[in-house]
Amino acid sequence: MKTFDPVTLATPFFILTIILEIVLTRFGKLRANYEAKDTAVSLGMGLGSTVAGVLFGGMIAAATLWVHQFRLFDIPMTAVWAWVAIFLLEDLTYYWFHRLAHERRFWWASHVNHHSSQHYNLSTALRQTWTGGIAGTWLLWLPLSFLGFPPAMIAIQKGISLVYQYWIHTEAIRRMPRWFEAVFNTPSHHRVHHARNPRYLDRNYAGILIVWDRLFGTFQPELDEEPCRYGIVKNLGTFNIVRVAFHEWIAMLQDVARQPRHALGWLFGPPGWSPDGSRQTSAQLKADWQARTAPAAPPELDRAA
Amino acid sequence: MGQAFFIQLAASGAAIAVLVALAAWAKIARPSAPLDDAKARALFADEFPERSLEAVWVASDGAGALAKSGGLALVICRLGDGYVARQLPWAQALSASFRDGRLSVDLADVAAPRAVIALPAWPPKELAA
Numbered sequence: 167m168k169t170f171d172p173v174t175l176a177t178p179f180f181i182l183t184i185i186l187e188i189v190l191t192r193f194g195k196l197r198a199n200y201e202a203k204d205t206a207v208s209l210g211m212g213l214g215s216t217v218a219g220v221l222f223g224g225m226i227a228a229a230t231l232w233v234h235q236f237r238l239f240d241i242p243m244t245a246v247w248a249w250v251a252i253f254l255l256e257d258l259t260y261y262w263f264h265r266l267a268h269e270r271r272f273w274w275a276s277h278v279n280h281h282s283s284q285h286y287n288l289s290t291a292l293r294q295t296w297t298g299g300i301a302g303t304w305l306l307w308l309p310l311s312f313l314g315f316p317p318a319m320i321a322i323q324k325g326i327s328l329v330y331q332y333w334i335h336t337e338a339i340r341r342m343p344r345w346f347e348a349v350f351n352t353p354s355h356h357r358v359h360h361a362r363n364p365r366y367l368d369r370n371y372a373g374i375l376i377v378w379d380r381l382f383g384t385f386q387p388e389l390d391e392e393p394c395r396y397g398i399v400k401n402l403g404t405f406n407i408v409r410v411a412f413h414e415w416i417a418m419l420q421d422v423a424r425q426p427r428h429a430l431g432w433l434f435g436p437p438g439w440s441p442d443g444s445r446q447t448s449a450q451l452k453a454d455w456q457a458r459t460a461p462a463a464p465p466e467l468d469r470a471a
Numbered sequence: 472m473g474q475a476f477f478i479q480l481a482a483s484g485a486a487i488a489v490l491v492a493l494a495a496w497a498k499i500a501r502p503s504a505p506l507d508d509a510k511a512r513a514l515f516a517d518e519f520p521e522r523s524l525e526a527v528w529v530a531s532d533g534a535g536a537l538a539k540s541g542g543l544a545l546v547i548c549r550l551g552d553g554y555v556a557r558q559l560p561w562a563q564a565l566s567a568s569f570r571d572g573r574l575s576v577d578l579a580d581v582a583a584p585r586a587v588i589a590l591p592a593w594p595p596k597e598l599a600a
Contacts (some may be wrong), residue, residue, distance in 0.1 A: 181486050185493060192497040201551040202495035207486040216483070220476065284553035289490070337514075391527040402549060403583025413582040420581070458520060 172325035184288045196338040198287045203405045205289045210407050212292030222299025224339035230317040239314035252315050256323040260373035263306045274437045275414035276301035284397040291335035296411045327373045351376045354388045361394035367448040500552040505533020514547050518556035535588040569593040571575040
């Protein structure tokens with residue numbers, strides 16, 4: 167199935183803008199941090215993800231086409247309303263995929279890769295999973311095919327979303343205009359999403375439209391008084407790309423093998439769940455942080471959240 | 472997978488090499504001065520806000536630190552321009568291998584297999600018992 171692929175088209179733009187971000191920072195014109203090994207891992211993960219995409223792409227395309235046979239409606243690819251509809255529905259699907267990928271360990275095992283850098287720059291955007299095909303989150307997009315959107319249209323909109331999300335992985339842009347920040351996902355909103363500060367954990371799941379987070383209660387603005395600390399709760403202690411790609415899968419399977427009686431909890435509980443409570447989930451980290459800071463925090467800070 | 476795919480793959484690999492070389496040349500990593508006692512304690516406070524520290528040993532090269540907190544050893548180790556933190560039973564840290572002034576702590580974590588901390592001696596005499 168040969169279609170217009172926004173990601174392939176945007177690849178030269180990705181390379182050029184990373185060069186610009188590095189060079190302009192080198193000469194003091196932008197704010198960014200790049201560490202060579204971290205950059206190598208991020209870009210290597212991006213390349214590996216492309217290979218994995220080719221390996222799993224056929225299966226995903228076949229499943230999408232198969233479901234499309236049973237479609238409810240015939241949605242034309244040439245109608246403007248159809249593009250508006252798929253823009254909204256694909257972005258809503260992305261929100262729930264992304265939320266699931268953070269809140270349940272089985273899917274976090276795949277998505278954690280994107281968050282494991284302690285940096286936040288344009289190369290971080292390309293730090294993509296190799297195991298999305300295995301995690302099966304692509305199934306969430308099948309209802310769009312069942313509704314009647316042509317598979318090519320879904321693939322294009324997914325590509326547009328991915329390209330949109332590239333430019334927001336930067337510290338070089340502080341804030342966009344207020345109207346834009348209100349409606350769209352922006353560098354500021356997405357910095358929060360990549361932060362490991364308890365206040366910022368599991369917030370701002372949006373792809374393109376931040377309105378989903380506002381609607382479903384997961385929005386958190388970036389606060390100047392609390393700079394983002396990037397990475398994951400337990401940061402990686404290695405630049406070995408194979409460990410980076412598979413560490414959470416291996417850890418999860420080790421937990422299941424050690425305590426098969428609690429397999430469901432280990433697989434589908436929130437990241438950080440343990441049967442004896444010896445580990446901490448995001449909710450527990452947030453609760454501890456709130457207990458530590460509640461008496462001292464000025465009330466307007468919490469209202470802003 | 473056709474020839475075009477492999478050409479694209481090779482070109483992408485070359486582009487990555489150029490970008491990584493550029494990042495190394497630019498020297499725009501976060502400034503990371505060696506840890507001293509105060510900085511190590513601040514890092515421990517960030518990473519383990521619930522734990523109080525009984526004793527802290529800072530690596531002689533400033534690239535890590537180890538602390539005792541009740542029955543736990545808290546470990547901080549530099550990786551690139553950032554730090555990685557883990558906790559483990561104190562007895563495990565006490566029995567970690569120490570050779571040529573380097574304490575090698577098995578973190579039993581596939582995501583952070585080992586921390587190496589340069590120390591003048593190990594275990595600390597006052598806490599070994």
